[in-house]
Amino acid sequence: MNLNRRLFIGTGLAASALLSAPAVLAQAKPRVVVIGGGAGGATVARYLAKDGQGALDVTLVEANPIYTTCFFSNLYLGGFQSFENLQHGYDKLASGGVNVITDTATAVDRAARTVTLAGGQVLPYDRLVLSPGIDFKDGSVPGWTVADAEIMPHAYKAGPQTQLLKAQIEAMPQGGTFAMVAPPNPYRCPPGPYERISMVAHLLKQTNPTAKILVLDPKDKYSKQALFEEGWQKHYPGMVEWIGPDMGGGAVEVRPATMEVVIDGEAEKVDVCNVIPAQVAGQIAAIAGVTADSGWAPVHPDSMKSKMDENVFVLGDASAQGDMPKSGFSANSQAKVAAMTIRGELLGSKVFPAKYSNTCWSLIAPDDGVKVGASYEPNAEKIASVESFISQTGEDGALRKATYEESLGWYAGITADMFG
Structure with a gap:
């Protein structure tokens, strides 16, 4: 049509x-x-x-x-x-x-x-x-407030935040790590975060093919999940790792000052962190x-x-x-x-x-x-x-x-x- x-x-x-x-x-x-x-x-x-x-x-x-x-x-x-x-x-x-x-x-x-x-x-x-x-609900992601969006952008109100996130991705070191903290339900445009992962993966595949993507998710399922997972395996094999609530995705803390995410009690250094908080x-x-x-x-x-x-x-x-x-x-x-x-x-x-x-x-x-x-x-x-x-x-x-x-x-x- x-x-x-x-x-x-x-x-x-x-x-x-x-x-x-x-x-x-x-x-x-x-x-x-x-x-x-x-x-x-x-x-x-x-x-x-x-x-x-x-x-x-x-x-x-x-x-x-x-x-x-x-x-x-x-x-x-x-x-x-x-x-x-x-x-x-x-x-x-x-x-x-x-x-x-x-x-x-x-x-x-x-x-x-x-x-x-x-x-x-x-x-x-x-x-x-x-x-x-x-x-956004301030405090919905431990360690992150709206004031931290200049370090860990949400890019969920389009404009300067979108440009900032893209600039951060383009500046990642080779083999670096991009992390997304996905939002709980309900949230704007249910497929949105996972299409974003696909687009970040596409960009990194061109410029930084050894980079890794972590999706830290409080939900045990999401819109179009089978389609996205099929696509990630086909186009970006080994690049995207989805971590749901059973593996610690539901209890993530972020540390903007040190660019760390804490997953299940363990701190991990990342190069870019896209925090999409509760809404x-x-x-x-x-x-x-x-x-x-x-x-x-x-x-x-x-x-x-x-x-x-x-x-x-x-x-x-x-x-x-x-x-x-x-x-x-x-x-x-x-x-x-x-x-x-x-x-x-x-x-x-x-x-x-x-x-x-x-x-x-x-x-x-x-x-x-x-x-x-x-x-x-x-x-x-x-x-x-x-x-x-x-x-x-x-x-x-x-x-x-x-x-x-x-x-x-x-x-x-x-x-x-x-x-x-």
Whole structure:
């Protein structure tokens, strides 16, 4: 299947966008404030402005003037994408009717329906959409704090951290050791850490073929495990060692000052250590008071509306919604359902039953791509998977190449759908 821009215009009930927004008479436009300009936030802002046909006042608040996608950033590490190809601006969103503010939201007053920004501006809203991505649990990896990310980078918020990690890998001594501390569930883009291992292995195979890779994992299994292990054995034999909880992977300590990892009580010197800690919803969700004890924000599965406040929606990684992974495709799909619901509430347009979809691609080696995905529908408790698919071990090279090329089409399509 050729994935391109049309897929995203047609996915996730975007067909409802074809319905004209009802005329709004001489009254103030309903105000929607969106916090976070990634796959969820940029998409919902764009669809509200486009399908609202000028009847909504849509404001997007994003701290960074240029957005760097975390999805596909592993391919930059492996040398398959330039850093510039991961970066996207908001000019087209602004020209499409979205008021884009480069600032950080610092407070939400849900009673007064206002958002306060670091620069002092106060934004009133009729509906608030939170799509802040993830933050990290300090202390979840003993010995590591967010302040240590300049020594042991997480590279799980794309940008300078991604560039730092690549520079560290390229500077490794011959025969050196790269270690990754993998995150516990749930975490952003479930295949993400293991695609990263594949891309690091590919880079090292070209420049440092005697290097070793340690994957220190608190989980006893992970997404696409059989596919990754098959690929590592085929393309990078003897380079990658996965250490699960039974072998000490679940009780790892790191020592940034001495570049050591402590596994099952034994310290080991490494040259690069990529620490991906436990994760929670982006901080503004907690500040707004819409997160549960889990650190994630529970939502109604048929709308992405917060269970804490009927005027607040939470999208993407930050949400606790059920079976969907915390991926860019998921956030984009959820954003269209939220946009349709908000238009229905504020403008009276038709609301269709929610449907969601997701695919996560991973590149293991040149022209060796794999994928996993599903279609989803809401039930009384959660967004539930109703049909799923996954690449199979032993697939021929032509199919794997086609899967990789499909991912390239998806990236072009989703970024056009997010940013215009």
